[in-house]
Amino acid sequence: MEETGISNKPKPSKEWMELQTQFVSLCEEQEALYRPDFEKVFKAIYEIDNSQESVYNTNGWNIGCTLPDEANQDTIQKALEKTGFANDEAFCKDFSKYANIVIVGKKNMQERAALNIKEEMERCQPITKTNEWQFIPIRIFASKEIMSNVINPIMEKNAKEGKGLYGNITDIPEEDESLDEWFDIEAYGIKCSLESLYRDLQNYGVVDSVLKNDTIKEYYLKTIKSLIYFIRDNTDKPNRIRNHISSTLKELDDISTLGLLLQILLLQGLIKWFEDVDLKESDNGYKEACNLIQWIGEQLMKKEIRFCYYRWGEGDKEYLKPLCNYLLSTEIGEFVQDLLFKKQIDCSYIIDGEHETRKIPKEAGNNEKTTDKISLPSELDTEKARKYFAKAINVGYMKKEDSNYKWMYGGEKGQARLGYFCNKIYSSPRPINKLEEFFGVKKLSASITNADNEAKRADVKKWRNEMNNNIFND
Structure with missing residues (x-):
């Protein structure tokens, strides 16, 4: 034997x-x-x-x-x-x-x-969440002979053909469009503007990296615009919309590497467009639009998780930094990183290099961070504030910088969450000026109001629930 x-x-x-x-x-x-x-x-x-x-x-x-x-x-x-x-x-x-x-x-x-x-x-170093986009490490345990003669040739072939670890399959079941006749929904009454999306991609450097090639950039802009027009013209046919988005994504499955990046940008583009739509709860089609956003978000999350498991080289990761920074600034990008790294208790391992992938569970260690005694200005210093500031630091929502603090949760779009945080801790009249100085922000009062007014939005509900569970859980 x-x-x-x-x-x-x-x-x-x-x-x-x-x-x-x-x-x-x-x-x-x-x-x-x-x-x-x-x-x-x-x-x-x-x-x-x-x-x-x-x-x-x-x-x-x-x-x-x-x-x-x-x-x-x-x-x-x-x-x-x-x-x-x-x-x-x-x-x-x-x-x-x-x-x-x-x-x-x-x-x-x-x-x-x-x-x-x-x-x-x-013996592996535990993976902890950082402030940068991270990828899941794939470790292959095999002898040098098997690695050289069997696994490496297979992986090189898979990389060229977009298979195995380099594969990208859009597995979205087709919806029954015959049911659309039962969905009597008025048009959203929305305008089609892509400037905000384009400026975000431009400011984060995605336009000069992933979309640098003129042909790719033209494809992306034409496709995202076409998807938005299709949504606009078929608001009474939600299943047709989903199938149209699915087929657009599936067309990109066979394009190794770049196809996955374009799928992520298209889905995130739709999310961004919906965020900029002035749609109120009382408007016709509000709930249906929320359902569509949620479905798009689920597809985007799956693609971003695949993105994290994809076997990128170090040079690729440098090239992808602008895209990673952009994704990390978004709701779903941050959620995916938290999901994979914040409370990770296991790693992925490949047994035979092609077919057999096993997850080996690992006991979760004590993830609680220790913090120095919270020191606050007299205008902000209460027992309640010290308690919740410490909890926010422990879960990574804020960090100490010199004598002040920086709010981290939500990235550049996190001020509404900071507003919610301050609203939960301080009663009226709140020390707004001191809070703005302390956190280095402006218009905090407006953020508090917005966080309260938009409490019924699905995305706002999600991060409010997360904050309540992680900080205000007593």
Whole structure:
């Protein structure tokens, strides 16, 4: 039995060494039992039931496969009869024992492979959330020979063809458009302006990086405008809108790398456009528009998560910085980063480099940060303020800078959240001037009012609930 181990460890654990000793003993016992005619019986077993080949094959087998607890005696008996050995009692006994040793040996390899991964994971530096966009590291555990001769060629081929780790599949079920006739919705009465979106992309440097090529930029602008016009003209057909957006995204699936970036920019562009639409709760189609925004947001979140798992090179990450900074300034981009890194308790590992991906759970450590005693100006200094300032720092919503504090949650669009935070802590009349000076912001009073007036908006509800759960949870 040839061993198919994963990743050689310089200092194996006691448990691993015990398994290795057991494996050597099994190999010795197997060798003592072996007879050349066993190969005839195995061949007969595979002819009777070809699924048995994955049970007994030890040459290049999938170490992630499920193995039975013991050999199938009924199939073995049929194979012994077929090959003419059924009356040789000693032969039958030895073969049955040999077959079970093969299974036990393969299970031993699986246990040691799992231990290798667990020990390697424990040596990995924990991933913590930073103020920059982060990508999920993919670690492949394999021998140098397998990496060079098997995994690397597969990954190079996949990178060129947009498959495997480099694949991008839009899996959105098609909606039944025949149901649209039951949706009696008036048009939103909205204007189509893309200037705000374009200025954001321009200011963050996305226009000069991902969209630098004139053909790509022209495609993006024409496509986003076409999608918006389609939404405008089909507000009474929500399923048709979803299917149209889905088909537009699917057309980009086959464009390796760039297709995923364009999908993200198109979906984020639609979100940005809706944010700029002056649509009130009393307007016709308000709830339907919220449903569409939520659906678009769900698709965008899936694409951004795929973006984080994509295997980018260091040069790629530098090129993608403007896009990453832009995404991090958005509601969904920040949510995705929090989801993947803020409270991450596991990592992803590839077992065989192509098909088998396993997640190995890891105990979450104590993520609580320690903070110095909160020192506030007399105008702001209350027991309630010190308590919630400390909690906001602990969850990363704000940080101390010299004698003042900087609000972090929400990025450049976070002032409404700061307004909500201050509104929860200070009663009227609030020390607005001192708060603006303390946080280095302006028009905080307007932010407090906006946070209150827009409380029913779906996106506002989401971040208010998160703040309540993380800070005001007592």
